[in-house]
Structures are given as C-alpha cells and as structure tokens.
Amino acid sequence: MNRDLLGFQRLFALLKVRLKTLAGLLRAGKAAGQSFINGLSLSTRLLWGMSIVIVAFTTLSVAWDIYDIRREAETEMLHRSRVVAQELISLRAVIALNQEKINTDPVTGNVMFKHLNPASVGRQVAEIFNETTSFSLKQTRLGARNPVNQPDFIETKMLNQLADDPGISEVWQEESLEGRWYFRYMLPLRAEESCLICHGEPAGEMDIAGYPMEGLKLGDLAGAISLRIPMDSFQEALRMRIWGRIIIAIFFVIITRWISAHLAKRMVAGPLGNLTAMARRLGEGDWEAVRSVAGTGEIRVLSQVFEQVARQLKESHNILEEKVRKRTMELSNANKELERANRFKSDVLANVSHELRTPLTAVIAFTEMLQDPATGKLNKKQREYLEDIADSSRQLLMEVTDLLQMARLEAGKLEISPEPLDLVEVIGESLSMLDPLARKKNIKIVFPSETGEWWVLADRAKVRHILNNLVNNSIKFTQKGGKVVISVERSCGRHCLPPDLLQEESGVPSGEQLDCLLVGVADNGIGIAPGDKQNIFEKFHQLGQPGQGAGLGLALVKELVLLHGGKIWVESVPGCGSTFYFTLPLKEQML
Numbered sequence: 001m002n003r004d005l006l007g008f009q010r011l012f013a014l015l016k017v018r019l020k021t022l023a024g025l026l027r028a029g030k031a032a033g034q035s036f037i038n039g040l041s042l043s044t045r046l047l048w049g050m051s052i053v054i055v056a057f058t059t060l061s062v063a064w065d066i067y068d069i070r071r072e073a074e075t076e077m078l079h080r081s082r083v084v085a086q087e088l089i090s091l092r093a094v095i096a097l098n099q100e101k102i103n104t105d106p107v108t109g110n111v112m113f114k115h116l117n118p119a120s121v122g123r124q125v126a127e128i129f130n131e132t133t134s135f136s137l138k139q140t141r142l143g144a145r146n147p148v149n150q151p152d153f154i155e156t157k158m159l160n161q162l163a164d165d166p167g168i169s170e171v172w173q174e175e176s177l178e179g180r181w182y183f184r185y186m187l188p189l190r191a192e193e194s195c196l197i198c199h200g201e202p203a204g205e206m207d208i209a210g211y212p213m214e215g216l217k218l219g220d221l222a223g224a225i226s227l228r229i230p231m232d233s234f235q236e237a238l239r240m241r242i243w244g245r246i247i248i249a250i251f252f253v254i255i256t257r258w259i260s261a262h263l264a265k266r267m268v269a270g271p272l273g274n275l276t277a278m279a280r281r282l283g284e285g286d287w288e289a290v291r292s293v294a295g296t297g298e299i300r301v302l303s304q305v306f307e308q309v310a311r312q313l314k315e316s317h318n319i320l321e322e323k324v325r326k327r328t329m330e331l332s333n334a335n336k337e338l339e340r341a342n343r344f345k346s347d348v349l350a351n352v353s354h355e356l357r358t359p360l361t362a363v364i365a366f367t368e369m370l371q372d373p374a375t376g377k378l379n380k381k382q383r384e385y386l387e388d389i390a391d392s393s394r395q396l397l398m399e400v401t402d403l404l405q406m407a408r409l410e411a412g413k414l415e416i417s418p419e420p421l422d423l424v425e426v427i428g429e430s431l432s433m434l435d436p437l438a439r440k441k442n443i444k445i446v447f448p449s450e451t452g453e454w455w456v457l458a459d460r461a462k463v464r465h466i467l468n469n470l471v472n473n474s475i476k477f478t479q480k481g482g483k484v485v486i487s488v489e490r491s492c493g494r495h496c497l498p499p500d501l502l503q504e505e506s507g508v509p510s511g512e513q514l515d516c517l518l519v520g521v522a523d524n525g526i527g528i529a530p531g532d533k534q535n536i537f538e539k540f541h542q543l544g545q546p547g548q549g550a551g552l553g554l555a556l557v558k559e560l561v562l563l564h565g566g567k568i569w570v571e572s573v574p575g576c577g578s579t580f581y582f583t584l585p586l587k588e589q590m591l
Helices: 002-028 030-038 041-097 098-104 120-132 153-164 232-283 296-370 380-410 423-440 460-476 553-563
Strands: 136-140 173-178 180-190 221-230 419-422 444-446 455-458 484-492 517-523 566-574 576-584
Touching: 041 098, 041 120, 041 136, 041 173, 041 180, 041 221, 041 232, 041 423, 120 136, 136 153, 136 173, 153 173, 153 180, 153 221, 180 232, 232 444, 296 380, 419 423, 419 460, 423 444, 423 455, 455 460, 455 576, 460 517, 460 553, 460 576, 553 566
Parallel strands: 444 484
Antiparallel strands: 136 221, 173 180, 180 221, 419 455, 484 517, 517 576, 566 576
16 A cells, blocks of 8 residues: 555656656747747647647556556566465465474384474475476575575565564565566565574574574564566566557547547638638628638637628728718819819919019119109109119019919929020129119128129029029028128039938939039028928918018929929028028930
C-alpha cells in the first residue's frame, strides 16, 4: 500500500515537472507564435486546438496505462517471489519441527546429528531450484557463517534495511546488471524458539553443527530468504503492451482528428467560408450573392441574421442611391444656375468696367490738361484739387482694370501675347503713372535705368499691369518718406523657384535649366504678418483697413504671372517691409 502511494506521488511529481516545463516553453514562444496563430484560419485553429486537447488527454491516458502496466508487472513479480519464499520457509519449518525424528535412529533410538537442519536443507533446495530455473534463490545473513550464504551488495543493503526496522515484513527492488533487469526480493527470518538451540546464547559456544552460536534472542533478525528473478520476459511483455497502447493511441488521435476535421469543415469551416465569400461579394456590390447557408445551431442563426442585414443594406443602398440621384440633379441644376449667374456677373463687370474706363480716361486726360501751365495759371488750392482728382481717378482706373481683367480671366477669355520686350521700359511706363502717388507721399522709387539689358518674353500690357499693382501696393503701405526698390536679375535653374518649392518636388525634370528674369518689388513699409502670407493672393483678401481697394489686385497678379509660366511669392518681416518676387520666362518653351 505504501509503495503504491509512493508510485502515485512519483508519477504526479513527474507530471508536475513536465507541465511546468511545457508552461515555460509556451510562455517563451508566445510572442513568436502569436503572429503565426493570427495568420491561421478559424477552421485550422479549431482543428489545432482539438488536436492538442486530444493529444494531451491521450498522452495522459498512455502514461497512466504505462504506470498501471508496470504496477501490474511489479505485483505479479512480487506475488511469485512471495510464493517461492513462503515455500522455502514452509520447508524450513517442517525440517525444524522434525529435527528430533531426523536425528533419532528408529531402531536403536540413538540421537546423532545428520546435518539436515533447516539451514542445510534450505541451502540444498536452493541449489537444486537454481539449477532447474532461471531464478536465484539464496539464504543469507549479515556475518554469515557459511561462505555460500555471504550477501552481495544489494542483499547487504536490504538486510540492513530489515535490521534497522523490525516492523518491515518484506523488501524488494529492481536492479539493472550488465544491461539486464532483475527483480530482487527478500523475506526476513526472525529468531524463533527452535532457532535459539543453534543461534542463541551463550554466544561463542559451539552448536551441534560445529559453528559458534551468535547469541540471538527471540525475534532478532536471524537471516533472510533472498530471491532474484530475471525480468527479461516481463520487460518484453511490458514493452509489447506499452507499444500496443501507443499504437492504439496514435490511431485514435489520427481517426479522431480526421473525424474532427471532417465535422469542422462540414459544420463550421464550410458554412463560415460561404458566409465570408458572400460578405466579400456583398462588399463589392453584388446584392444577389447572399443566400441561405446550410448549417445548424449558431451557424444557422448567423446565416439568418446575415441575410436580414443584407436585405437591410440593400434597401438602405437603394434609398441612398435615390437620394444621391436627387441631390446630384439638384446640384447639377444649381451649378447651371451658378454658371449662368457667373457669366452674367462677368458680362456685367466687363461691360461696366469698359463703360467706366472711357470716362475715367477722359477725366484723367482733362485733369492733366488743366494741370498743364499752358492752359492757364492755377492757384495752390486749385492745383491740389486737380492732383487729388487725378490720383483718385488713376486709383479708380486701376480698380476698374482689375475688375475687367478678372472678369475676362474667369470667363476664359484672357490670353497673353508674348513678345520680346525690354523690362526696364515697361517699368518706366508703369512708374510714369504711379510717380504722382509716390511724390505725394515723398516716397523714393529706385529702379534699374539701363535699358536694352533686361529683355524678357512676355505680354507687355500684362507685365505692366503686374508692376502697377505691386508698386501701387508698396506705395500704399509705405509711410511718408519711405522707399520702394525695384530689382531685376537674371536667374537660371532652381533659383527661378520660390523658397517653399525648393524644398518640395517642383515638377521640373532633373537636369533641365529654367532661364528667367527675377523681378523684386521691395518696400520698407508695415510688412505682412506670417498668418496673412498664406492667403494674401486669394480673391477679396485685404490687408490694412477695409475699403482700401477691392481685394483683387494680388489675386489677379498671381494669375497673370502663372499665365506667363512664372512663379510669385512674398518675403516679409512685420514692421520692416515686404518684398514681392515674380519670375518671367526667357525661353518660349516655358510658356
């Protein structure tokens, strides 16, 4: 009973160690295996999970079977050993009880020791038994008087165990010797009344057999019956039974996994695969793809819910399409109305601008004639009034011109007629109109004076309009006594692009050189805040006080520069002035 409990404890300890090792390996490989698990399909995961459970339980079953088989084999070996040992002990007991008859001559009645005591008979029986069987039977003891009974190492160990604990009725263990396994069994021989005649007291006195007495007392360990049984046949039978269980377990795992795979495919993976395919086709717009899926339980419920969702999605899609169609039609009609309104606005602006330009031009011309000393002498007040009239008329003419140009641009009627022109001459033409405004604020205008050096391929009127707007803005936002500088330089390559585009993909083919004139209009006025630099070229965006222009000047300048294939940008520091740069092409292919 104690050995069975000990076997159970060893088995469970071994299983505990194996489970701890397995848990450690699983924790170590969790991160690496997570990506692999996530890539598996649901059916594969299900099959793997079922297989692991089946293999785990089958392994436990086989391990228990192996333990049970070994326990049965040990019980069988122990039973045989007990039978053989008890037979020898019974024989010794019979010899001990009949010593008087054996040693007494039935005729004369004389008593003579015939050396047929229990130890001698037991030794002879053991020798015959050992010759006729594969067993090894032996009488042994610590400090044996007969060399034949001397214990070996294992027997000595077992005898010491019996001597230390008188309550032990038997001991056994398995032994491996030269590659072979043996079952060792030992049954103790305790000193009885019949034993004390030869082995009792006084110690050292010769007994009837001629051996010194050991001085044993009743119940002392007098020796033991030692039996060694080869386990070859038992090991072979055990091995065959274990392999049989393992083979059965393997077949069980294979058949169970095949059945599980078949059931999983038919009841789970197949229906889910159909639902997945239908969901994919439904996502592509195939509303007729959803059909009932064969299945039971939750799969059936999922299929019905999926069909209901598909119907609701189809109805919602049809309703949404109808709404989109109506909204598209409404937007189309609204766009047509907006286009008509925009054309009407552009036509009105163009007509109004054209009608305003003629009288404004006449007002400016007659004002200049009145300012001419040849027409008569004017007093100071009259001259100031005429200058105000001329300045306001020029400003209004520029605004009307912006409106007219913007209307043509939006109508797609604004075109450029590029021609080679001297940029300095165009600057001079622009300043001849704006010079009175600069003189009135005592602003100094600096510009290049070398004509014939700065040629560019552009539309004269459009370039003059660009310069008029930029210089006029510089004069407007520069304090009295300030300065406006117009610079011109020839640039090539990426220097023809603004700083923000130099850090991006500009669309210029690698290795291609862009030849252009870089024109700058700088002032030392109020400058532009960083937040306004992003929107300064938008329509109707105004700097300064509202009412200072229509907010179209810079937006129109940008469009005119882009029509020439150039770029425009601004660099400014608030309180220190601004510089507007724009480029004009030197090559015809840039247009």
